Amino acid sequence: MPTEPIAPAPPGAAAITLAGVGYAPPGHPPILAGIDWTVPAGAFHALLGRSGCGKTTLLKLTAGLLPPGTGTVCLEGRAPQGPAEGVGFVFQTPTLLDWSTALENVLLPLSLRRGPRRGGRDRALALLDGLGLGSLAGRYPRQLSGGQQARVAIARALVDSPRVLLLDEPFSSLDALTREALQEDLAALCARDGVTALLVTHDIAEAVFLADRVVLMAAGRITGEVTVDLPHPRPPGIRYDPGFNARCRVLREALDRA
Ligand SMILES: Nc1ncnc2c1ncn2[C@@H]1O[C@H](COP(=O)(O)OP(=O)(O)OP(=O)(O)O)[C@@H](O)[C@H]1O
Numbered sequence: 001m002p003t004e005p006i007a008p009a010p011p012g013a014a015a016i017t018l019a020g021v022g023y024a025p026p027g028h029p030p031i032l033a034g035i036d037w038t039v040p041a042g043a044f045h046a047l048l049g050r051s052g053c054g055k056t057t058l059l060k061l062t063a064g065l066l067p068p069g070t071g072t073v074c075l076e077g078r079a080p081q082g083p084a085e086g087v088g089f090v091f092q093t094p095t096l097l098d099w100s101t102a103l104e105n106v107l108l109p110l111s112l113r114r115g116p117r118r119g120g121r122d123r124a125l126a127l128l129d130g131l132g133l134g135s136l137a138g139r140y141p142r143q144l145s146g147g148q149q150a151r152v153a154i155a156r157a158l159v160d161s162p163r164v165l166l167l168d169e170p171f172s173s174l175d176a177l178t179r180e181a182l183q184e185d186l187a188a189l190c191a192r193d194g195v196t197a198l199l200v201t202h203d204i205a206e207a208v209f210l211a212d213r214v215v216l217m218a219a220g221r222i223t224g225e226v227t228v229d230l231p232h233p234r235p236p237g238i239r240y241d242p243g244f245n246a247r248c249r250v251l252r253e254a255l256d257r258a
Contacts, residue, residue: 015041015164015196016062020071023057031057032220035071041163044190044197044232046207048251049217049258055200056092058217059168062198063089076164085113088157090170094149096141096156102128102148103137106155113160120159127155131185147178154182158189165190167199171206180236183209187233204255208247209234216251218258226251 016039024030031054039045047055060066061073064080073079076086088109096105106124128137131151141149150171157165167186171179187210190197201207207214208228216224228247230238238244 013041014038014074015043015076016198017074018058018062018071019074021058021061021068021073022070023061023066024069030069030220032061035222037215037222039196039198041196042194043213044187044199044211046199046201046211046214047217048201048204048207048214048255050255051202053217054220055202055217056168059166059198059200063087063166085160086163088160088162088165090153090157090165090167092169092172094141094146094153096149096152098141101138101140102133102144102152105141105152106159108156109160123161124155124159127158127189128152130189131155147174147182150174150178150182151185154186154189158193158195161193163196165195165197167197169201170199172201172203179203179206180209180239184233184236186210191233204248204251205239205244207251208244209239214251216254216258218255223258224254226254 018035018037021035022030022033035058047058049055057066061068062075062080064073064075064082064084075084097108100108103124106128107120110120125134125137128134131154133148133151136144136148144152153170171182174182183206199210211228212232214226214228215222216226230243230247
């Protein structure tokens with residue numbers, strides 16, 4: 001059934017709200033309990049925690065891919081019900097279609113929804129170009145490196161001009177230099193388009209580089225929140241700044257305590 005278009009949330013209004021959210025898979029103990037979290041429109045929040053603490057489960061609930069057992073999830077003013085217009089998702093692995101070119105993969109969300117929109121191809125090519133893949137648009141995934149495939153996945157998530165981007169450790173399989181380059185591209189694209197982003201990561205420096213606010217999670221509960229009061233988007237050189245490293249240390253110590 002077609003859904004009504006949703007007006008973008010004004011800057012500062014809540015784009016994502018989780019209230020008292022808990023989840024237990026059928027026949028299993030709870031993975032998440034008592035999650036309260038608000039992401040304002042246009043903000044970039046990161047969810048940081050050790051492997052297995054429940055980060056991916058929380059992102060799936062936010063996207064509407066899982067229903068909450070308790071509490072409520074509100075994404076742009078409504079309860080999410082699976083993939084929705086205005087919401088982009090980047091998974092842990094690029095999950096590209098092997099038989100489609102990079103450009104065709106980027107255009108996929110438009111083709112699935114209502115056929116390629118006017119200007120969709122131009123936007124896809126511009127995104128690929130902006131991510132350094134302008135000359136590789138006609139290549140198939142097997143002809144691309146892991147980092148290039150990750151870039152295609154980001155372009156695909158952005159092609160429909162999402163207002164909200166949900167990212168699940170999108171760079172975790174990449175080498176450090178490629179990861180940093182992609183973090184810089186992502187920060188620039190989100191800042192340029194005013195996208196609200198929620199990034200799941202276990203990389204402390206990645207959270208500090210990208211996020212305005214970092215939420216810490218352990219054993220299915222939020223254990224702390226830290227505001228990252230650094231300029232946004234951050235210049236690459238900030239990684240060598242003592243203030244950047246001090247914030248990484250604060251998060252590291254908070255994770256150790258959790
Ligand atoms: N469908 C399920 N049934 C039972 N247990 C599950 C199910 N899905 C996840 N779990 C368990 O819930 C916990 C949280 O899983 P989740 O994938 O959310 O963690 P995560 O923090 O994203 O981990 P990672 O950083 O390793 O990706 C894990 O212990 C996992 O084994």
